[in-house]
Amino acid sequence: MIFDHAVFSKRVNEKYKKIITFTNSTETLINMAFDLVSNLVSIILKDRFEEIKDFGLQASDIQSEQLFNLLREAEETEWGKRFDFKTIFSYQDFRERIPVQKASDLRPYLERMKAGETGILWPGLPKGIISTFGNEEIPISEQAINEIFFQGINDSFAIYLHQKPESNLFSGYMVSVGNGKEASSMYDLFALLQENEPFISSLLNMPRRMANEKDQDTCSDLILNEIKGEKVSSFKGSPECLLSLLDKAGINAEKTNLSQLWPEAEILFHRSPVTTAILTEASKTLPTGLDYQATYCSPEGLFGIQDSLHNPAYLLMIDLSTFYEFFPAGGTADQCIPLEDIELDTDYQMVVTNCSGLWRYCSGGPKLRFVSKSPYRFILL
Numbered sequence: 001m002i003f004d005h006a007v008f009s010k011r012v013n014e015k016y017k018k019i020i021t022f023t024n025s026t027e028t029l030i031n032m033a034f035d036l037v038s039n040l041v042s043i044i045l046k047d048r049f050e051e052i053k054d055f056g057l058q059a060s061d062i063q064s065e066q067l068f069n070l071l072r073e074a075e076e077t078e079w080g081k082r083f084d085f086k087t088i089f090s091y092q093d094f095r096e097r098i099p100v101q102k103a104s105d106l107r108p109y110l111e112r113m114k115a116g117e118t119g120i121l122w123p124g125l126p127k128g129i130i131s132t133f134g135n136e137e138i139p140i141s142e143q144a145i146n147e148i149f150f151q152g153i154n155d156s157f158a159i160y161l162h163q164k165p166e167s168n169l170f171s172g173y174m175v176s177v178g179n180g181k182e183a184s185s186m187y188d189l190f191a192l193l194q195e196n197e198p199f200i201s202s203l204l205n206m207p208r209r210m211a212n213e214k215d216q217d218t219c220s221d222l223i224l225n226e227i228k229g230e231k232v233s234s235f236k237g238s239p240e241c242l243l244s245l246l247d248k249a250g251i252n253a254e255k256t257n258l259s260q261l262w263p264e265a266e267i268l269f270h271r272s273p274v275t276t277a278i279l280t281e282a283s284k285t286l287p288t289g290l291d292y293q294a295t296y297c298s299p300e301g302l303f304g305i306q307d308s309l310h311n312p313a314y315l316l317m318i319d320l321s322t323f324y325e326f327f328p329a330g331g332t333a334d335q336c337i338p339l340e341d342i343e344l345d346t347d348y349q350m351v352v353t354n355c356s357g358l359w360r361y362c363s364g365g366p367k368l369r370f371v372s373k374s375p376y377r378f379i380l381l
Contacts, residue, residue, distance in 0.1 A: 034170060034171050034172070034204075038168075038170040038171055041157070041170055042161070042170075045154065045157055045158035045161055046158075046161075046162075048154070048155065048158045049158045049159065049161075049162045051319075052155060052158065052159065052307075052315075055315065055316075055318055055319075055375040055376070056374040056375035056376075057374075059318055059339060059340065059374075059375065059376060060339070060340045062318050062319050063318055063323060063324065063338065063339050063340070064091070065319075066318070066319060066321065066322060066323045067091065067094065067323040067353065069321070070321065070323060070353055070354070070355060071085045071088055071094070072085070073122075073123065073355070074121075074122055074123065074357070076119065076123070077119045077120060077121060077122060077123060077357070078119060078120045078121070079120065079121050079357070079359060083097050083098050084097070091338055095325075095336065098359055098360050099333075099360065100333035100336065100351060100360045100361075100362055101358070101359060101360055101361045101362065102361075102362050103132065103133075103134060103136030103137070103138065103361075103364060104136065106121075106136075106137070106138060106139075106361075107137075109121055110129055110137055110138075110139065113125060113126055113129065113139060114129065120357070121139065121356075121357025121358075121359065122139070122141050122143075122355065122356060122357030124141070124142075126139035126140055126141050126356065126357070127140055127141055127142045127144075127145055127192065127196065128140045128188075128192045130185065130188040130189060130192060130299050131184070131185045131188055131299070132185050132298065132299040132300060132364065133183070133185070133273075133298070133363070133364030133365055134364045136364070138299055138300060138356065138358065138361075139356050139357055139358075140189075140192060140299065140356050141355055141356045141357065142196070143321065143355045143356075144301070144321065144354060144355050144356040145192070145193065145196050147320060147321040147355055148301050148302050148320045148321055148322060148354060148355065148356075149189075149193055149297075149301075149302055150193070150197075150198075151302075151320055152295065152297070152302030152305070152317055152320055153271075153295075153302070155305060155317060155320075156269060156271075156293060156295050156305050157169065159293070159305055159306075159307050159315070160267060160269075160291070160293055160309075163308070163309055164266070164291070167266060168233060168264065168266070169233055169234060169266065169267070170204070170233070171231070171233055171264070172230075172231035172232050172233030172234070172264050172265075173204060173205070173206045173227060173230055173231065173232050173233065174204055174205050174206070174233065174234045174235075174236060174269075175205075175206045175207075175223060175227055175232050175234070175235050175236065176190070176205065176206070176207065176223075176235075176236045176237055177219075177223065177235050177236065177237035177238070177241040177242045177244075177245050178219050178237045178238070178241040179237055179238045179241065179272060180237075180238050180240050180241045180244075181240070182238055182272050182273075182274055183272070183273055183274075183298070185298070185299050186271075186272065186273070186297075186298070186299075188299070189297075189298075189299045206223070206226050206227050206230070206232075207222050207223050207226045207227075208226065219241075220244060220245050220248045223245060224245070224248065224249055227262075231262075231264055232262040232264060232265045233264050233265060233266060234265060234266060234267045234268070234269060235265065235267070235268045235269070236268070236269045236270075236271070237268070237270065238270060238272065238282065239268065239270065239282040239283060239285055239286050239292075240282065240285075242268055242286070243285060243286075246258060246261065246287070249261050257287060258287040258289070258290060259287075259289070265290065266290065266291055267290065267291035267292065267293060268286060268290060268291070268292050268293075269293055269295065270282075270283075270292065270293070270294045270295065271294075271295040271297040271302070272294070272295070272296075272297065273296060273297065273298040273365050273366060273380070274366075274380070275366050275380045275381055276294075276312050276313075276314075276379040276380045276381070277381075279294050279312065280312050291309055292309070293305070293306050293309065294306045294312070294314070295314075296314050296380060298363070298365050300352055300354075300356075300358065300361065300363050300365065301320070301322050301352060301354055301356075302317060302320060303316065303317060303322070303350070303352075304316050304317060304377075304378060305317060307377075312379060313371050313372070313377040313378060313379055314377060314378055314379070314380070315375055315376070315377055316339075316375070316376040316377065316378060318339070318376070321354055321355040322352055322353070322354040322355075323352070323353040323354070324338070324339050324350065324351070324352060325337065325338055325339075325350075325351040325352075325353075325360065326339070326342055326348035326349065326350055326351065326368070327348065327349055327351065328346060328347065328348060328349075329347035329348060329349055329367045331349075333351070333362060336351055336360075339376065342370050342373075342376075343370075344370050344371065344372070344373065345369060345370075345371075346369065346370070347367045347368070347369050347381060348367060348368050348369070348370075349362065349363070349367060349368075350362075350363045350365065350368055351363070366380040366381055367380070367381040368380060368381070369381055
């Protein structure tokens with residue numbers, strides 16, 4: 001059983017309500033927050049990492065479970081009835097019955113969702129409909145926000161803390177520096193996640209509100225105003241935006257490096273669909289002593305996390321309410337294969353099925369090349 005983000009958030013929020021009853025001091029509240037989160041998260045994420053280690057041994061079973069959980073949950077939707085999800089009992093049934101979709105195929109359904117129709121591709125209405133690759137749009141459900149994105153973010157913490165058990169990651173603020181000129185759709189995704197983040201995360205994340213990332217000066221000014229004099233443990237965003245922020249902060253404070261500005265900062269979490277080659281070069285520009293972890297993330301989902309600080313390959317996240325298929329780059333959709341049939345050193349296009357109501361959706365994102373199978377790791381091309 002994976003870490004249940006919603007249950008965890010509820011537990012923490014209940015504890016916070018008790019704390020708030022006894023104090024009106026923001027500083028005291030935040031210090032309590034750091035202590036509380038550090039204690040709870042260290043225990044829960046340690047257990048979660050043990051589950052992540054099983055990815056190499058149980059990948060086929062985990063993926064099969066993901067597929068049939070998704071089919072069962074969507075049986076009563078328009079698509080569930082149209083393709084008779086109740087009588088899909090094998091991957092072969094699934095493959096033969098449901099066609100591979102492109103973003104353009106979703107447009108009529110999205111228009112109906114925008115008009116308020118529910119239960120079309122997934123139960124209920126999506127929490128948001130946002131842009132993705134090629135200026136197309138896709139739906140994102142509340143379930144996906146929790147089970148894919150927030151769960152994946154927690155998994156990135158679990159993986160990092162396993163490598164750095166001495167870390168004080170949750171003893172300071174996590175500062176979003178922006179993704180700058182990278183895929184503009186990521187701004188829409190991060191804004192949606194911030195709008196729906198749990199109370200606990202809203203306290204520990206900075207800045208409190210999103211700036212327009214296209215205006216880097218405005219974004220930097222907002223961040224610097226909010227974190228002035230605060231304890232910062234980590235950053236989130238692109239190396240380019242972090243370096244821009246450090247340059248501006250150094251000029252304003254007459255300090256020259258990260259260790260002087262924010263001595264407790266230990267890592268940059270970079271969540272992006274940018275290729276591995278670009279990320280590798282960008283990471284070389286970061287200040288000495290600052291760890292770096294990349295996550296392959298796009299509006300379609302959170303798919304991979306760098307599980308070694310010294311290896312650019314991503315660990316494929318196989319239990320985040322997502323089922324994967326692949327077909328060779330330059331091939332056709334009828335060549336789709338499940339994860340267990342992929343070959344190493346072959347370039348693939350990814351096809352995803354997930355709890356946003358994406359059914360055999362052909363991602364317009366970068367190509368993948370697997371570099372290991374146990375567990376499944378890949379690079380982006």
